[in-house]
Amino acid sequence: MDPDPPLHETYKPLFDNTKISSNNRRRLVTVEERDLPSIDLSRLSQNELEKEKCKEEMARAAHEWGFFQVINHGISMELLEKLREEQVRVFKQPFQNKCREDKFLNFSAGSYRWGTPTATSIGQLSWSEAFHIPMTDISSSSMEPFATKVASVAQKLAEILAEKLGHKSTFFQESCLPSTCYLRLNRYPPCPIPLDIYGITPHTDSDFITILRQDQVGGLQLVKDGKWISVKPNPDALIINIGDLFQAWSNDFYTSVEHCVVTHPTKERFSAAYFLCPSNETVIESCSNPSVYTKFSFREYMQKVQDDVQLYGYKVGLPRFLP
Ligand SMILES: O=C(O)CCC(=O)C(=O)O
Numbered sequence: 627m628d629p630d631p632p633l634h635e636t637y638k639p640l641f642d643n644t645k646i647s648s649n650n651r652r653r654l655v656t657v658e659e660r661d662l663p664s665i666d667l668s669r670l671s672q673n674e675l676e677k678e679k680c681k682e683e684m685a686r687a688a689h690e691w692g693f694f695q696v697i698n699h700g701i702s703m704e705l706l707e708k709l710r711e712e713q714v715r716v717f718k719q720p721f722q723n724k725c726r727e728d729k730f731l732n733f734s735a736g737s738y739r740w741g742t743p744t745a746t747s748i749g750q751l752s753w754s755e756a757f758h759i760p761m762t763d764i765s766s767s768s769m770e771p772f773a774t775k776v777a778s779v780a781q782k783l784a785e786i787l788a789e790k791l792g793h794k795s796t797f798f799q800e801s802c803l804p805s806t807c808y809l810r811l812n813r814y815p816p817c818p819i820p821l822d823i824y825g826i827t828p829h830t831d832s833d834f835i836t837i838l839r840q841d842q843v844g845g846l847q848l849v850k851d852g853k854w855i856s857v858k859p860n861p862d863a864l865i866i867n868i869g870d871l872f873q874a875w876s877n878d879f880y881t882s883v884e885h886c887v888v889t890h891p892t893k894e895r896f897s898a899a900y901f902l903c904p905s906n907e908t909v910i911e912s913c914s915n916p917s918v919y920t921k922f923s924f925r926e927y928m929q930k931v932q933d934d935v936q937l938y939g940y941k942v943g944l945p946r947f948l949p
């Protein structure tokens with residue numbers, strides 16, 4: 627039985643409507659490949675000066691790039707390889723099983739997603755499949771040791787970034803709970819179609835911070851100084867990016883940057899992303915005045931995102947909360 631979702635059959639009408647011209651032929655492959663700023667987290671356990679310098683560099687990267695990578699993050703290669711093995715095993719299941727409405731592999735129904743049901747043009751299509759799993763569902767799986775560690779790295783980094791803006795608080799511990807945070811397992815099947823097709827369309831993340839593990843295939847791109855650049859894969863590193871909520875909380879000091887994944891013609895790609903999200907009731911307001919955005923609850927934010935996607939086919943995000 628075939629593990630692949632029926633991307634070719636389902637979206638064929640979109641390809642047929644798109645003329646293959648030099649304009650939409652793999653435009654994105656030509657972007658420059660760059661290393662993200664690299665932060666060595668082992669410096670956090672050194673002397674005060676080193677520790678402060680490390681925090682300072684992190685805050686600068688979150689401000690200037692919205693993205694950075696961390697090394698010596700405390701998650702062993704063994705755990706990362708286990709995660710990968712488990713991820714491959716999960717996606718190798720027949721497509722029919724992945725779609726099941728009852729519990730599959732202990733993940734709640736509805737965790738599995740593929741393609742883009744609302745896409746009306748190829749630019750809106752994400753050539754990928756994913757399991758979007760609440761942390762509470764991970765507890766009984768073999769990914770639990772990774773999930774626990776990554777959750778604690780996320781808490782620690784969020785606290786450091788808040789502290790650098792002068793706020794020592796338990797806000798993230800209190801509002802981001804296992805029932806509100808997610809692990810998303812992504813798989814990008816090879817895409818041999820000679821058109822510019824995204825693995826995941828350009829977006830910003832709707833959380834505080836995301837921790838991402840990408841494999842050696844590469845394909846993650848982000849906007850830096852108004853230009854798309856491609857992120858060089860680094861097996862030792864985890865990628866951190868600022869989400870919309872931290873941008874709002876930091877009053878635009880940290881930046882939630884647009885990113886996407888481009889497909890590979892022959893190779894499949896796997897990635898795993900941890901999203902530090904608050905409960906629906908949590909109110910996000912700026913840590914300083916005057917505030918750039920009007921305050922909103924996470925529920926209101928996600929409702930707007932969903933409404934905009936339905937209405938326009940894309941997320942508007944933070945600009946919806948400009949006064
Ligand atoms: O797979 C990747 O590298 C990025 C995934 C991503 O941006 C997401 O799941 O929000």
Ligand SMILES: [Fe+2]
Binds near residue numbers: 829830831885
């Ligand atoms: Fe993302």
